[in-house]
Amino acid sequence: MTFRALLDEIRQVVSAGLTGLGYPQESFDLSEPPRPEFGDVSSNVAFQIGKKLNRKPYDVARDFVENHLKPILGDGERGTQRSLIFSVEAHPGGYINFRANYENLAAMTLNQALENPSYGFHNVGNGTRVVIEHTSVNPNKALHVGHLRNVILGDTIYRILKTTNHNVTVLNYVDDSGLQVADIVVAFKFAGFPLEPAEKSMKFDHYCGDHVYVKINELYKTDPGLEERRRLVLKELEHDTSELARFASTIVSRVLHEQLMTCWKMKVHYDLLNFESQIVISKLWEKSFNWLKDKQIVHLAPEGKNKGCWVIKGESESADEKVIVRSDHTITYIAKDIPYAAWKLGLVQDPFYYYKFSDQWDNTSLWATTLDSSKSSKGHPKFGSADRAITIIDSRQSRLQSIISGILSQFQLIENRYHHLAYEPVTLSSKTADLLGVDIGEKHSMHMSGRKGVYVNADYVIEMAQSKAYEEVRSRNPTFSEEQLCKVAEAISISAIRYNLVKYDLDKIINFDIVESLNLEGDTGPYVQYAYARSQRLLEKSTEEISQLSFCLLNKGPETMLIKAIAKLDLVVEEAARTLKPKSIARYVHMMATAFNLFYETVPVLKEPDRVKRVTRLALVVAFCRTLKNAFYLLGIEPLNEM
RNA sequence: GGGCCCGUAGUGUAGCCAGGAUAUCGCGGCGGUCUUCGGAACCGCAGGUCGAGGGAUCGAAGCCCUCCGGGCCCGCCA
Numbered sequence: 001m002t003f004r005a006l007l008d009e010i011r012q013v014v015s016a017g018l019t020g021l022g023y024p025q026e027s028f029d030l031s032e033p034p035r036p037e038f039g040d041v042s043s044n045v046a047f048q049i050g051k052k053l054n055r056k057p058y059d060v061a062r063d064f065v066e067n068h069l070k071p072i073l074g075d076g077e078r079g080t081q082r083s084l085i086f087s088v089e090a091h092p093g094g095y096i097n098f099r100a101n102y103e104n105l106a107a108m109t110l111n112q113a114l115e116n117p118s119y120g121f122h123n124v125g126n127g128t129r130v131v132i133e134h135t136s137v138n139p140n141k142a143l144h145v146g147h148l149r150n151v152i153l154g155d156t157i158y159r160i161l162k163t164t165n166h167n168v169t170v171l172n173y174v175d176d177s178g179l180q181v182a183d184i185v186v187a188f189k190f191a192g193f194p195l196e197p198a199e200k201s202m203k204f205d206h207y208c209g210d211h212v213y214v215k216i217n218e219l220y221k222t223d224p225g226l227e228e229r230r231r232l233v234l235k236e237l238e239h240d241t242s243e244l245a246r247f248a249s250t251i252v253s254r255v256l257h258e259q260l261m262t263c264w265k266m267k268v269h270y271d272l273l274n275f276e277s278q279i280v281i282s283k284l285w286e287k288s289f290n291w292l293k294d295k296q297i298v299h300l301a302p303e304g305k306n307k308g309c310w311v312i313k314g315e316s317e318s319a320d321e322k323v324i325v326r327s328d329h330t331i332t333y334i335a336k337d338i339p340y341a342a343w344k345l346g347l348v349q350d351p352f353y354y355y356k357f358s359d360q361w362d363n364t365s366l367w368a369t370t371l372d373s374s375k376s377s378k379g380h381p382k383f384g385s386a387d388r389a390i391t392i393i394d395s396r397q398s399r400l401q402s403i404i405s406g407i408l409s410q411f412q413l414i415e416n417r418y419h420h421l422a423y424e425p426v427t428l429s430s431k432t433a434d435l436l437g438v439d440i441g442e443k444h445s446m447h448m449s450g451r452k453g454v455y456v457n458a459d460y461v462i463e464m465a466q467s468k469a470y471e472e473v474r475s476r477n478p479t480f481s482e483e484q485l486c487k488v489a490e491a492i493s494i495s496a497i498r499y500n501l502v503k504y505d506l507d508k509i510i511n512f513d514i515v516e517s518l519n520l521e522g523d524t525g526p527y528v529q530y531a532y533a534r535s536q537r538l539l540e541k542s543t544e545e546i547s548q549l550s551f552c553l554l555n556k557g558p559e560t561m562l563i564k565a566i567a568k569l570d571l572v573v574e575e576a577a578r579t580l581k582p583k584s585i586a587r588y589v590h591m592m593a594t595a596f597n598l599f600y601e602t603v604p605v606l607k608e609p610d611r612v613k614r615v616t617r618l619a620l621v622v623a624f625c626r627t628l629k630n631a632f633y634l635l636g637i638e639p640l641n642e643m
Numbered sequence: 644g645g646g647c648c649c650g651u652a653g654u655g656u657a658g659c660c661a662g663g664a665u666a667u668c669g670c671g672g673c674g675g676u677c678u679u680c681g682g683a684a685c686c687g688c689a690g691g692u693c694g695a696g697g698g699a700u701c702g703a704a705g706c707c708c709u710c711c712g713g714g715c716c717c718g719c720c721a
Contacts, residue, residue, distance in 0.1 A: 027661095034664065047663065051701085057663085093664040138721095179721050309719060320645095326719040333721045398647060399716055424648070424715085447714090472683070492683090504656075507648055509714070511655085516670080521683055523656085523669045530683045538680060579660085587657070590668075601676095601685045643683080 001122075002109040002567035006084040010041055010098050013085065017068035023049065036557075039089075039097035040564070046094050057094025065090040084108070102560050106551040106620075109567040113623035118163070120569030120630045124577050125166030131344050131384070132158050134392040135263060135270075136173040138180040139252040141209025143262050144455035145512050146394070146426040146448050152501040152636070153423060154392045155268040156582040159634045164577040169271040169383060173340065176252040177237040177277040180450075182230050184208050185237075185248045187216040190229050205258035206457065208251070214453035238280050245277075257358075262458050264361045266494055267636045272383050273357055273368040276336065282351035282371055284339035285331060291348075292338070297410050298324055312407065322403060334400050341404050345417055346385030354380040388417055390580070395422040395507070421580055423506040429513035432456065445511045456514060465493035468518045469526075473643060491638040495525030498636050503586040523590055529640050531593035531600075532628050535621050536641045538605050542618055549616045558599040562620060565595045566627045573634065582635075589631045596624055 007030055014028060028045035046061035053060065069088050086101040113119045134154025137147050154170070161168045175181070187193040193216070197207035220227050236244045256273075263270075279285065289310075292298040298310045301321070308327035314320050324335045342348045353376035357368035367380050393401060401420035408418045427445040428436070438454055440446045448455035470489035473480065480488070500517055504510055520526040554563065572588040575581075605621060608614040629639045 029661070031663095034666085038664070042664090044663065047702090057701090091664070095664065175721085306719070311719095320717075323719050328719075330719085332719070336721095394715095395648065396715060402647095422648090427714090445714090476681080476683080508656080509649075516655090519670080521670090524683085526683055527669095530681090534681065534684085541680075583657090587668085594668085597684060598686095600680075604680070606680050642681090 001112055001119075001570050002084070002105055003564065004571055005108065006041065006100055006105065006567075009084050010043070013069060013072055013088075014043055014045055014096075016072055017064060018045070020068045021049070021064070023052075033095070033097060038091060038095065039087075040100040041098045042091075042095045043098070044095065046090070046096055050094070058090060058092050061090035061094055061096050065096055069096070100564075102555060102563070103552040105567065106554050106560075106563045109563050110549075110551065110619055110623045113566055113626050114619065117626070118630065119626055120573055121163040121165075122570040122574050123165040124574050125161060125164050127165060127167050128388065129167045129169075129382075129386040130161055130388045130390060131169050131171055131386040132161070132390045132392065133171040133173055133344070134158075135259075135268075136175070136393070137259055138175050138178060138450075139255040139259065140180040140184045141213055141255070141450055142203065142205035143259055143458040144448055144450070145458060145461055146455070148266070148458045148461070148497070149423065149426050149501045149510060150392055150394065151263055151268055152266065152498050153421070153506070153582060155266070156498075156502050156585070156635060157390065157392070157421070157580055158269060159636065160573065160577050160582065160585065163630075163634065164573060166577075169381065169386070170269060171272050171274055171344070172270050173274045173276065174252065174256060175276045176249065177234075177280065179230070179234060180213070181248055181252060182234040182237060183216050184212045184251060185233050185244065186226060186230050187212045187219075188251070189233075189244070189247065191216060191219060191223075191226060203258050203261075203459065205255045205262075206459065208255055209450065210453060210457070213450065217451050238277065240277060240281060249277075260358070260366075262462070265462060266498065267361065267638075269360065269362055269364065270366050271364075271381065272354070273366065274340065275369055276340075278352065278369050278371050279336065279339055279343075284343060284348060284351055285335065287348050288339040288342050289325070289335075291411065292324075292407070295411055297407055312403070334403060337400070337404055338407060341389065341391075341408055341418055342411075343384050344386055344389040345408065345412075347408070347411060350384050352383070354383060356380075388419065390419045390421050392421045392423070394425045396425065398422050419580075421506070424509040426510045426512050428454070428456065429511050429516075432512060432514045435514065445509070456512065461497065461514070461517065462493060464514065465496050465518055466490060469493045469496070469520070472520060477642065488640060488643050491640055492520070492526050492529065492643060495529055495635075495637040496520060497525070499525030499528070499586055502582045502635065503590075505583055506581065525635075525637055526643070528589045528593040528628070528632075529637065529643060531596045532625065532632070532639045533641060533643045534600055535596060535625050535628075536639075538600075538621050539618065539625070540641070541606055544611075544615055544618065546615055546619050546622065548612065549619050550612050551616065553610075553613045553616050554620060556603055558595070558602050559617075559620065562595045562599050562624060565592050566623055569627050569631060573631075576634075585631060585634045589628065589635060589637075592624070592628050592631065596628075 010030055028043055028048055030041050030043050033039060033042045046057045046064060050057040050060040065088055073085060073088060084101050084104050086099040088098050091097050132154055135151050137143055158168055158170050188195055193212050236242050237248055239245055298312050301307055301309050301311050306321060306323055309323045310325035311321040311323050323332055325331050352369040353373050354367045355370050355375045355377045356365050358366045360366050405418040405420060427447055430440055430444050433440050433446050466489050469492040470485055473485055473488050572584055576584045605617045608617060632639050
């Protein structure tokens with residue numbers, strides 16, 4: 001909060017100065033200068049004024065500072081009046097540079113961080129209801145690393161929005177009646193695949209994905225009868241009363257449980273499972289279709305290649321129209337997404353009952369939709385009908401998603417309630433492809449394919465990371481018990497994976513390399529955890545009571561850097577919540593860890609002979625811990641006392 | 644043919660939305676800290692026509708246009 005207060009104060013002072021100049025409306029930016037000699041905050045206001053007056057920025061700045069800002073600030077006297085501004089000066093470059101009053105900044109920052117357990121979590125949501133859909137992996141296979149990016153992004157955004165006072169529910173959409181489930185049903189029922197893997201220890205989702213799904217897709221090429229079977233199965237899956245549909249649902253349920261095990265291992269939280277079959281059976285589509293017709297969003301194509309189909313117009317004049325209902329009256333893939341999106345935003349009446357599906361790792365309940373009123377349980381949270389819906393799907397679905405959001409905004413005439421959060425996919429590096437036995441020639445990456453069996457399973461990555469972490473922990477902590485080793489190794493592997501998947505911009509492809517992903521040094525999860533563990537050791541070794549602090553003693557470079565870093569958490573979180581860019585939290589955490597490591601290496605704490613200095617530094621360490629811990633929560637990283 | 648995204652040292656990346664002061668942080672390389680508050684660390688050095696060209700601007704990695712290179716999407720499939 002404190003850096004925000006500093007910015008606010010500077011903004012006020014500059015505005016007041018502008019009023020003196022007769023420029024009440026002049027816009028200006030505050031930013032952090034690139035070098036410490038330039039102070040803590042800079043304003044470009046002199047450039048703006050200079051442009052209007054056709055004067056050199058430096059001349060304007062000098063005049064503005066001497067005649068309008070300094071009189072307001074009162075020549076540094078403000079230092080005694082709880083001001084956060086220490087000084088202001090005009091730089092020959094044209095910037096007006098402010099220096100912070102470090103004593104007041106330190107006092108305010110540390111007091112806030114020490115007193116408030118949820119330090120840094122700023123109310124930006126005002127209780128806005130948001131649904132986030134992520135994961136949504138077809139229930140016929142295990143998650144691979146590409147899915148994992150989706151899951152981790154979704155969960156991080158959930159954590160960011162939740163802590164900034166949004167009322168968030170997390171949805172996982174289960175396509176239990178789609179082609180991919182039909183594939184494995186065909187394999188089990190009509191191609192003689194055994195229902196259990198030969199290897200007993202193999203997870204059922206791995207068995208279905210790695211073996212059954214890949215092999216049945218190969219069989220289609222040689223046995224056309226099987227593809228015909230698939231068509232029939234697919235139709236039958238939409239009727240929950242048939243024996244085949246019941247069989248499919250047991251398979252789906254088993255795979256789904258295994259998928260959730262993977263996600264829960266990564267400390268991911270869900271609130272509700274939505275099943276596609278129920279959306280179909282509940283006639284949610286028919287209701288949505290009716291209003292699409294009423295609002296004339298869809299129309300029956302009278303002629304042309306889409307004759308007899310219900311279509312919507314393309315997004316632009318040149319774009320093709322999109323078929324929603326085929327001439328045989330069946331609905332297309334995109335049509336199935338419309339009622340779901342409408343349900344999320346409460347545009348259709350909720351046809352579902354809800355029952356408790358499972359308990360979760362974080363002592364919350366995971367709910368699921370049902371159409372059977374007798375299964376319904378009471379006490380569930382309110383689902384659907386949110387103010388905003390955020391759907392996390394990779395960028396290859398952008399076109400379809402933009403069609404859906406276009407339809408919804410036509411329906412409600414309210415923009416921006418449906419938001420597709422797109423991210424670029426994860427590819428495999430040439431080395432990793434090589435490890436899988438795939439030759440990709442001169443290319444440096446390749447796309448994964450579930451159908452072809454070319455991917456790296458999430459569980460495999462987690463396991464590799466864990467065993468690597470285990471060895472590292474053991475070599476550094478010979479006295480740890482087996483239980484401690486496992487617990488710590490798990491926490492490290494989770495942070496390594498999660499950090500690695502959120503730290504990149506959403507529109508950058510992640511070229512996944514199994515070896516590099518196991519790195520525990522540099523810009524990684526374990527690095528930031530290490531800084532935390534170091535700080536905990538300092539606190540553990542000290543028995544002194546933290547009182548009678550003297551903040552003016554925190555005047556060394558690394559100390560003020562650390563204080564400034566602590567003071568910025570809420571600004572960073574607010575920005576991340578506004579822009580839905582989780583990577584900024586990762587960058588912040590890294591900056592904090594780096595700032596602490598420098599402090600730790602250069603400023604003695606326990607060894608400091610002066611008691612007041614020592615205790616005040618300890619207070620800084622405590623504040624650092626609190627702040628980093630809160631930021632860790634957003635990333636799903638566990639703060640470790642030892643590692 | 645139409646649309647979306649990316650291009651920043653050997654390599655990966657930040658900064659781009661809201662233009663301004665010596666372009667960020669990793670990995671890799673080289674050198675140092677190495678009787679320590681835990682080396683998963685810290686410090687230093689080398690390494691850059693910010694894909695190319697043009698435009699508007701006093702000023703561009705950033706804004707606009709064109710082009711080049713790479714990836715993705717465009718079915719009565721899902």
